[in-house]
Amino acid sequence: xxxxxTAGDLQPAPAVLFRNVTVKAAGITILEDVTAHAPxxxxxxxxxxxxxxxxxxxxxxxxxxxxxxxxxMAVASDGASPxxxxxPQRLQFDRGLPLTVLDFLVMGEQRLPLWLGVRAAAxxxxxxxxxxxxxxxxxxRLLGALSGGELQxxxxxxxxxxxxxxxxxxxxxxxxxxxxxxxxxxxxxxxRLERGFTQLMVSHDLGTVTHHATHVILxxxxxxxxxxxxxxxxxxNLSSVFGLHMGLAGLNLGERHGCAxxxxxxxxx
Amino acid sequence: xxxxxxxxxxxxxxxxCACLRAQFMQRALLGLLLAAxxxxxxxVQVVNFRMxxxxxxxxxxxxxxxxxxxxxxVSPDWxxxxxxxxxxxxxxxxxxRSALPTDTVIGVVFAAVMAFGLAIVSRDRxxxxxxxxxxxxxxxxxxxxxxVIQAALLLAIMLFQFLAFNRLLYIGLNPVVAxxxxxxxxxxxxxxxxxLALVVMLAVWAVxxxxxxxxxxxxxAAARNFxxxxxxxxxxxxxxxxxxxxxxxxxxxxxxxxxxxxxxxxLCGFVWFIASYVAASVRRxxxx
Numbered sequence: 138x139x140x141x142x143t144a145g146d147l148q149p150a151p152a153v154l155f156r157n158v159t160v161k162a163a164g165i166t167i168l169e170d171v172t173a174h175a176p177x178x179x180x181x182x183x184x185x186x187x188x189x190x191x192x193x194x195x196x197x198x199x200x201x202x203x204x205x206x207x208x209x210m211a212v213a214s215d216g217a218s219p220x221x222x223x224x225p226q227r228l229q230f231d232r233g234l235p236l237t238v239l240d241f242l243v244m245g246e247q248r249l250p251l252w253l254g255v256r257a258a259a260x261x262x263x264x265x266x267x268x269x270x271x272x273x274x275x276x277x278r279l280l281g282a283l284s285g286g287e288l289q290x291x292x293x294x295x296x297x298x299x300x301x302x303x304x305x306x307x308x309x310x311x312x313x314x315x316x317x318x319x320x321x322x323x324x325x326x327x328x329r330l331e332r333g334f335t336q337l338m339v340s341h342d343l344g345t346v347t348h349h350a351t352h353v354i355l356x357x358x359x360x361x362x363x364x365x366x367x368x369x370x371x372x373x374n375l376s377s378v379f380g381l382h383m384g385l386a387g388l389n390l391g392e393r394h395g396c397a398x399x400x401x402x403x404x405x406x
Numbered sequence: 407x408x409x410x411x412x413x414x415x416x417x418x419x420x421x422x423c424a425c426l427r428a429q430f431m432q433r434a435l436l437g438l439l440l441a442a443x444x445x446x447x448x449x450v451q452v453v454n455f456r457m458x459x460x461x462x463x464x465x466x467x468x469x470x471x472x473x474x475x476x477x478x479x480v481s482p483d484w485x486x487x488x489x490x491x492x493x494x495x496x497x498x499x500x501x502x503r504s505a506l507p508t509d510t511v512i513g514v515v516f517a518a519v520m521a522f523g524l525a526i527v528s529r530d531r532x533x534x535x536x537x538x539x540x541x542x543x544x545x546x547x548x549x550x551x552x553x554v555i556q557a558a559l560l561l562a563i564m565l566f567q568f569l570a571f572n573r574l575l576y577i578g579l580n581p582v583v584a585x586x587x588x589x590x591x592x593x594x595x596x597x598x599x600x601x602l603a604l605v606v607m608l609a610v611w612a613v614x615x616x617x618x619x620x621x622x623x624x625x626x627a628a629a630r631n632f633x634x635x636x637x638x639x640x641x642x643x644x645x646x647x648x649x650x651x652x653x654x655x656x657x658x659x660x661x662x663x664x665x666x667x668x669x670x671x672x673l674c675g676f677v678w679f680i681a682s683y684v685a686a687s688v689r690r691x692x693x694x
Contacts, residue, residue: 199586225583231454231578234454234578234579234630234636235630235635235636235638236575236579237634237635237636239635240635240636240637243572244572244573244575244576244636245584245589247572248572250567250569251571251572251575251636251637252567252571252636252640252641253637
């Protein structure tokens with residue numbers, strides 16, 4: 138997929154452009170020749186079965202692993218290099234640490250050691266960040282005592298702290314119940330429109346993707362399809378990636394069958 | 407030798423009990439009041455980084471450090487702390503690079519430095535007797551030079567804690583997220599390991615190889631139970647450590663006790679820990 142100057146006239150430059158990205162680990166090709174883009178200001182979902190390389194693509198974007206090809210990001214509106222906010226799928230941390238949510242949000246920003254207290258300005262900033270993710274009531278709670286959904290929102294607040302141009306989320310709805318996942322998506326959509334960042338997320342939840350994403354990258358080691366949700370999430374595309382009868386009652390059986398199909402397809406890939 | 411007589415005069419005037427009128431007791435009190443805050447605040451990060459075993463390995467390298475001094479005919483006052491720092495940095499470098507689990511790497515180095523120290527010492531019976539001092543330590547024989555060195559190190563440690571506390575907390579929580587937040591993880595880890603090694607080696611003089619880790623771990627463990635915030639953990643560790651040090655010294659000097667100072671200090675810390683454990687259990691029951 139090429140981006141010519143004429144395409145730039147119709148829509149702004151993409152926030153992220155993956156060109157021929159290939160990742161190999163221990164002789165196995167995890168991503169092969171991935172060329173895709175994330176339109177600026179959009180909500181981009183990366184969808185695909187387990188082992189499709191979704192998280193790998195994010196890690197390449199975050200510079201956590203080496204890859205062939207190129208990943209370019211649009212410069213920020215103020216001309217600075219783009220800032221990325223990252224919300225990990227789950228944070229591995231020491232849950233016994235006596236650390237409040239406020240401490241957690243302040244410790245990366247404030248130079249004054251926390252044992253001399255939290256500066257009023259830092260506290261105000263942290264509280265307004267928490268309010269923006271509807272978590273202001275969590276400020277004095279211990280980080281280790283939060284539920285999955287609460288922790289997710291605190292991590293989101295942390296990712297928003299440096300006013301990112303690109304917000305990267307790995308399975309934002311994992312470990313959150315259905316209602317929580319729905320609320321999180323609503324929240325993200327509102328934040329995205331308010332703050333104007335580009336949202337790039339990996340998701341398993343196809344329902345969420347069809348409702349909220351403005352652009353979908355269907356990935357199965359290679360890009361199977363890319364574009365607006367209704368153009369990408371067609372029964373043909375989904376069954377070719379996830380297996381037959383996607384979305385029907387016999388989902389489990391279908392998924393198992395689907396994985397077998399994926400493995401059979403690999404030699405031809 | 408620096409003149410500390412003004413301090414002793416002040417202490418004699420304010421001493422809460424007769425036992426503190428003796429100058430060796432005053433020196434011991436000073437030594438403990440300098441050592442306790444260092445081990446307390448560094449202990450907070452030792453617990454957060456799960457480095458108790460690391461500290462143990464450093465303290466046990468004291469034997470090898472002294473042995474090196476004997477071989478090269480250099481004062482052990484120099485070789486012991488320098489060797490401790492070298493061992494600390496070496497373990498840190500190996501555990502960052504090696505695929506082996508951290509405790510395995512430390513265990514290997516621990517064995518090597520212990521074996522080296524014992525091998526040298528076994529050649530010379532006279533040295534073996536001196537090494538008793540390292541096993542149990544003796545705060546009552548602390549010299550004024552050592553007090554001045556401790557004061558200098560305490561200043562350095564407090565400066566380090568002032569500048570790096572928040573970052574160390576971040577690294578302890580999750581190094582990957584800390585790196586994503588532009589924190590220089592490796593630099594902080596090496597600095598911490600080097601300073602911790604110095605603190606451990608100085609504390610060996612006071613309480614001996616066997617009890618150094620206790621001085622680091624016990625106040626921080628109690629602080630973790632008491633504290634409800636990151637800053638609280640720091641202050642609780644200081645409070646527990648300082649009160650244990652003073653109480654331990656005073657109790658050990660009483661006629662009815664007549665115990666060694668180091669172990670008495672550690673036992674006072676342990677009483678604090680039990681109290682903190684009960685407090686944490688009650689809090690969990692009241693507010694699950």
